[in-house]
Amino acid sequence: MPLAYLPDLRLNYxxxxxPSGPxxxxxxxxGSDLRIWDSILPLMPEGLRLIRYDLRGHGGSDTPSGPYAMGALIRDxxxxxxxxEVKEAVFVGCSIGGMIAQGLAVKRLxxxxxxxxxxxxTKIATPEIWQERIDQVRAYGMITLADPTLQRWFPSAFRDSPEGLLWRERLIACDPEGYAACAAxxxxxDFYTTTASxxxxxxxxxxxxxGSTPPDLVRETAELIRGSRFQLIRGAGHIPSLDRPAEYAAALVTFLDSIGHG
Structure with a gap:
């Protein structure tokens, strides 16, 4: 896979x-990587340029010493x-990826x-909750976080499926320092004020x-942005591109069509 050699970091993407498409x-x-999008990319229309990358501390990207600031992830x-040389992209972010999306949109329209x-x-959980997870992963590794995290992320049927078990292995394999540094x-x-602009x-x-970002929390975030729309995917967990890829891809394609991005 290609690497982007930035001045102080290599990002896997x-x-x-x-290449010339929107x-x-x-x-x-x-705690995941660019493979969470594997199932939806084949469902995207032809003619798009599809770019995905591993955050610092994840997958094939470098893991600089932490903790990280959100500004550094946005700058990456x-x-x-x-x-x-990308301009006028649609940025699709999941969880921390969605926080990066909000910050980048404010900075680089x-x-x-x-x-x-x-x-x-705009804000996920509390500093105290994150510090507890940071302390836990640094003391005992990712395996102690795996099952509680997956219980928040996925419905039981998906957790017990072969793909769910595979993502448990991938979560355990995540670099503990990368996880802890991004958790910080x-x-x-807290993007409340900037996202509202x-x-x-x-x-x-x-x-x-x-169980990590319940629908009402996501809806409240959408309501901050004038003209936004909200969509609930029934039966999906925290990463719907994994457990409901067809429904997620359909929502994404409909949105792209509605804004003429295709």
Whole structure:
């Protein structure tokens, strides 16, 4: 897989589809990687440029010493898009990826023309909750967080499926320092004021079974952005691109069509 060699960081990414097509950029959830989008990319219309990447501390990207600030994660996305010469993208972010999307849209409206905010909010959980998880993962590793995290993320049927068990293994394999450092970025972030200033086209998607960012939290975030729309996917958890890929892809494609991005 290609690497973007930024001045102080290498980011692992994939740039697929039509090189000259309208760009769609995907940012994944904490503790996962760019593979959460595997099932939906084949369902995207032909002619799009589809870019996804691993956050710092995840997948094939570098893991600098933490903790990280959310500003650094936003800057990573900004520099990756500069590296790839991307303008006017639709940015699709899940969980922490959705927080990055909000911050980047405020900073670089030349790079971002629309948002798809999935299972995210302006503020997620509390600093105390995140510090407890940071302490736990640094003391005992990812395995202690795996089952509680998956219980919040996915309905039981998906957790017990072969794919659910695979993602348990992938979560356990996540770099503990990368997880802890990105968790610190979430703990220190509250985008309420800045997100409320946004006016670009936005689709917010929530899963009815999401225990990390419940639907009402996602809906409240959508309501901050003038002209946004909210969609609930029944039966989906925190990462609907994994447990409800067809429904998630359909929502995304409908939104892209509605804003003429295709």
């Amino acid at each position: 994939r740039d697929e589809g039509k 760009p769609v950029v995907f940012a994944h959830a904490l 996305a900004e520099r990756l898009l500069e590296h790839l 030349d790079q971002i023309r629309a948002l798809v905010l999935t299972s995210t909010a 970025a979430i703990a220190g972030s 946004l006016t670009l086209p936005t689709l917010a998607i929530a899963g009815s079974e999401d």
